[in-house]
Amino acid sequence: MAEFGRPPGEPVRPLVEAAGVRKRFGPTVALADARLTVLPGESHALVGRNGAGKSTLVNVLTGVFPPDAGQVRFDGAPAPSPSDRDGWRARVACVYQKSTIVPDLTVAENLFINRQPGVRGAAARWPLGRGLVGWKRMRREAAELLAAWNVDVHPDLRAGDLGVESRQLVEIARALSFGARFIILDEPTAQLDSTEIERLFARMRALQESGVTFLFISHHLQEVYEVCQAVTVFRDARWITTAPVADLPRAALVAAMTGEAEGLGARPARPGAGPGAPVRLEVTGLTGPAYREVSLRVRRGEVVGLAGSSASGKVELAETLAGLRRPAAGTATLDGAPLPPGDVRGALRAGVGLVPRDRHRQGLVPGLPVGENAAMTITDRLGRFGIIAPGRLAAFARASIRDLGIVAAGPEQPVSDLSGGNQQKVVMARALATGPRLLVLVDPTAGVDVKSKEALLAVIDEVRGTGTAVVVVSDELDDLRPADRVLVFFHGRIAAEHAAGWSDQDLVASIEGVTTDD
Amino acid sequence: MTDVPVDDRAVKAPAAPGPALRRLRELALVPALVALIVLGALVNDSFLTERNLISILGASAALALVVLAESLILITGRFDLSLESTVGIAPALGALLVIPASSAGFGTELPVALGLPAIVLVGAAVGAFNGFLVVRLRLNAFIVTLAMLIVLRGLLVGATEGRTLFDMPEPFFAIATTTFLRIPLSVWAAAAAFGAAGFVLRHHRLGRALYAIGGNPEAARAAGIRVERVTFAVFVIGGVLAAVAGLVLTGYVGAINANQGQNMIFTVMAAAVIGGIGMDGGKGTMTGAVTGVLLLGVVQNLLTLAQVPSFWIQAIYGGIILVALMIARVTSGKAQD
Numbered sequence: 001m002a003e004f005g006r007p008p009g010e011p012v013r014p015l016v017e018a019a020g021v022r023k024r025f026g027p028t029v030a031l032a033d034a035r036l037t038v039l040p041g042e043s044h045a046l047v048g049r050n051g052a053g054k055s056t057l058v059n060v061l062t063g064v065f066p067p068d069a070g071q072v073r074f075d076g077a078p079a080p081s082p083s084d085r086d087g088w089r090a091r092v093a094c095v096y097q098k099s100t101i102v103p104d105l106t107v108a109e110n111l112f113i114n115r116q117p118g119v120r121g122a123a124a125r126w127p128l129g130r131g132l133v134g135w136k137r138m139r140r141e142a143a144e145l146l147a148a149w150n151v152d153v154h155p156d157l158r159a160g161d162l163g164v165e166s167r168q169l170v171e172i173a174r175a176l177s178f179g180a181r182f183i184i185l186d187e188p189t190a191q192l193d194s195t196e197i198e199r200l201f202a203r204m205r206a207l208q209e210s211g212v213t214f215l216f217i218s219h220h221l222q223e224v225y226e227v228c229q230a231v232t233v234f235r236d237a238r239w240i241t242t243a244p245v246a247d248l249p250r251a252a253l254v255a256a257m258t259g260e261a262e263g264l265g266a267r268p269a270r271p272g273a274g275p276g277a278p279v280r281l282e283v284t285g286l287t288g289p290a291y292r293e294v295s296l297r298v299r300r301g302e303v304v305g306l307a308g309s310s311a312s313g314k315v316e317l318a319e320t321l322a323g324l325r326r327p328a329a330g331t332a333t334l335d336g337a338p339l340p341p342g343d344v345r346g347a348l349r350a351g352v353g354l355v356p357r358d359r360h361r362q363g364l365v366p367g368l369p370v371g372e373n374a375a376m377t378i379t380d381r382l383g384r385f386g387i388i389a390p391g392r393l394a395a396f397a398r399a400s401i402r403d404l405g406i407v408a409a410g411p412e413q414p415v416s417d418l419s420g421g422n423q424q425k426v427v428m429a430r431a432l433a434t435g436p437r438l439l440v441l442v443d444p445t446a447g448v449d450v451k452s453k454e455a456l457l458a459v460i461d462e463v464r465g466t467g468t469a470v471v472v473v474s475d476e477l478d479d480l481r482p483a484d485r486v487l488v489f490f491h492g493r494i495a496a497e498h499a500a501g502w503s504d505q506d507l508v509a510s511i512e513g514v515t516t517d518d
Numbered sequence: 519m520t521d522v523p524v525d526d527r528a529v530k531a532p533a534a535p536g537p538a539l540r541r542l543r544e545l546a547l548v549p550a551l552v553a554l555i556v557l558g559a560l561v562n563d564s565f566l567t568e569r570n571l572i573s574i575l576g577a578s579a580a581l582a583l584v585v586l587a588e589s590l591i592l593i594t595g596r597f598d599l600s601l602e603s604t605v606g607i608a609p610a611l612g613a614l615l616v617i618p619a620s621s622a623g624f625g626t627e628l629p630v631a632l633g634l635p636a637i638v639l640v641g642a643a644v645g646a647f648n649g650f651l652v653v654r655l656r657l658n659a660f661i662v663t664l665a666m667l668i669v670l671r672g673l674l675v676g677a678t679e680g681r682t683l684f685d686m687p688e689p690f691f692a693i694a695t696t697t698f699l700r701i702p703l704s705v706w707a708a709a710a711a712f713g714a715a716g717f718v719l720r721h722h723r724l725g726r727a728l729y730a731i732g733g734n735p736e737a738a739r740a741a742g743i744r745v746e747r748v749t750f751a752v753f754v755i756g757g758v759l760a761a762v763a764g765l766v767l768t769g770y771v772g773a774i775n776a777n778q779g780q781n782m783i784f785t786v787m788a789a790a791v792i793g794g795i796g797m798d799g800g801k802g803t804m805t806g807a808v809t810g811v812l813l814l815g816v817v818q819n820l821l822t823l824a825q826v827p828s829f830w831i832q833a834i835y836g837g838i839i840l841v842a843l844m845i846a847r848v849t850s851g852k853a854q855d
Contacts, residue, residue: 099734100734100737101734102729102734102737102800103733103800104729104796104801105729105733113726113730113738113741113743114726114730114742114743115741115742116723116726128724131722131724132721132723133721133726135721
């Protein structure tokens with residue numbers, strides 16, 4: 001780590017220091033007693049369950065709103081006034097999960113929004129000439145900026161065409177160009193696959209060596225150990241602890257986050273379905289947009305995991321089973337009856353339940369109540385002639401809320417008011433509503449807290465007991481742990497199979513397409 | 519700066535389309551326009567005459583100004599349906615202030631030098647009120663400007679008691695009747711307005727701010743753009759342009775009817791969308807909007823020249839707009855969301 005020319009022994013002045021920060025929104029206490037101390041040149045993790053106050057702290061640290069009490073200091077000096085946007089931008093920048101780029105502008109222009117380099121020469125002296133955009137100069141400066149931080153993105157590309165990874169890099173480069181050397185990454189890995197995450201981490205380490213400090217927010221604790229040196233834990237709007245990651249083993253970290261001593265690692269391996277159980281799902285020679293000639297069998301009560309990088313075709317295969325995509329060739333049968341290709345209603349009727357990849361896009365209608373979201377797949381069963389009987393809808397919704405432990409004011413609450421974990425439980429309720437014989441789960445625990453993750457994964461064990469076959473598609477090792485076996489996709493084909501009890505290392509290695517046994 | 523290890527598997531960025539190609543996409547409608555002109559020349563001998571071409575331009579000038587206004591508002595990610603009523607009420611109020619009470623005026627008989635600026639002022643005031651409702655009160659732009667459309671139309675009918683205004687002094691018609699190089703002043707004005715708007719949108723920070731606001735208002739705010747203020751200003755500019763369009767239409771028709779501008783907004787929206795202005799904001803260029811206007815102008819002219827029975831002209835015109843929208847969808851390759 002950089003020493004910044006300080007004589008040894010003298011304590012390092014923190015780059016960012018927040019103390020006694022409090023913030024209320026009406027009756028809700030968002031931050032009761034928040035503290036944070038980030039040393040220059042480190043990557044500091046901020047972890048906590050959904051609702052622990054992380055987002056509020058980020059907003060205070062980036063000057064989006066001032067705290068009710070307490071103070072924030074950057075490099076020993078008090079934070080700029082709330083109206084001094086340039087002052088804030090020169091000190092801190094945040095790369096949010098939600099993109100802050102303008103999709104229809106080029107990468108170059110996104111880097112220089114509202115501060116585009118001007119033109120030189122006579123035109124600059126025209127009336128309003130100072131606001132003229134020097135396109136050539138801007139493209140050149142954008143290319144230089146991207147090259148300086150080793151971002152391999154063409155400045156003339158339309159920003160909306162970038163992948164998540166490139167988009168984040170562009171946002172990081174933009175933040176650095178304001179002079180900020182303290183970058184907050186808000187769940188940067190949530191939408192990346194494992195290869196992309198590795199590349200992001202490599203880049204973080206390199207930037208760290210050139211003097212950039214990171215505050216890293218993630219639900220994936222493994223990543224905290226991989227890339228951070230220190231970790232701060234928040235729980236219930238309060239600071240709980242700050243420690244070097246080496247001093248806080250995984251179990252202690254989970255305990256600090258949840259307030260109780262338990263962890264996901266403690267899940268006992270379940271006995272798999274007997275090999276004699278009848279085959280429920282039979283896929284033969286299925287070929288589609290991103291996968292080729294896939295054949296697999298899932299028995300009654302069996303849980304099969306599908307792993308692989310994001311381009312491996314695993315998600316596309318799962319979406320084909322649910323009728324969202326139409327295969328080019330091959331068949332899939334459920335209990336011997338063929339699944340209708342490319343027909344979501346048909347798949348639902350045949351007994352396929354789906355938790356789709358992105359709950360915001362495919363899983364939920366945010367403005368509708370919890371109950372209606374959960375019952376969306378079974379509106380035909382809630383009354384006669386297509387009329388939805390309010391009593392039956394409410395009864396079904398209450399049952400879902402109880403069974404899945406959804407924390408909501410009631411079935412009438414809009415689903416957009418819920419935390420990420422509870423939203424995901426509503427998506428799960430929707431998938432379970434039809435009483436599926438095959439449950440397809442795509443990234444079922446993406447962006448949810450540890451407790452919700454446990455509750456969601458517990459559903460798998462529950463439904464398998466009733467004979468339902470489960471297909472879990474995920475990169476998350478925790479999601480794959482309940483599986484009896486994990487099939488690894490590589491370039492659209494099944495490349496490896498791991499029986500329950502696999503070692504993390506072996507599985508990750510085969511997802512990456514490297515072999516460890518030589 | 520240390521070297522970042524570059525992974526071999528790093529996703530190669532797709533090749534960026536050069537500025538030339540992006541320009542080309544803006545001109546996606548030009549082949550359709552050329553095809554229509556060729557068709558017109560084949561069908562009717564008098565189509566490709568200088569007189570007819572100038573008349574197409576003259577007839578399109580008012581539409582062009584309203585399309586410009588709507589395009590600016592659409593690019594900023596908003597809506598203004600009430601522009602068509604501004605086209606009617608702004609010149610009417612200006613006229614009512616000037617003409618004598620015997621010709622249905624207010625009886626104030628202001629000099630023309632005050633009456634003409636009053637037209638622009640009315641447009642600005644309507645735009646400012648729309649902007650206030652949409653930006654400050656955060657009302658839904660679609661429904662609020664629909665209400666304004668009805669209110670303004672009602673005010674015009676009320677103020678004129680449904681009568682048509684004739685007795686305006688000559689300067690009220692000058693913009694459409696005066697010619698320069700045989701082309702009406704209104705066409706020059708529309709061309710200049712489009713040129714200026716196109717230049718600012720492409721080359722000035724203010725213009726780029728419209729795209730940023732329409733594309734991602736939060737990102738624009740984070741970049742220090744005063745989103746509310748700029749949006750408000752765009753509504754005001756839109757109102758002013760619609761008022762000028764009203765004056766152009768007054769000169770073209772030679773009178774102000776209580777229906778002036780009525781049902782125009784559909785054609786305006788169609789021209790904008792055909793020309794590639796996105797309904798979701800942040801997308802579109804002035805080149806595209808101009809080709810959209812010209813396309814509809816040529817179609818209108820062809821229908822007249824072909825002597826389509828007037829009872830059928832609406833159905834055919836609407837059908838052609840539908841087809842044009844479908845073609846624009848295919849050539850631009852993107853959904854018109």
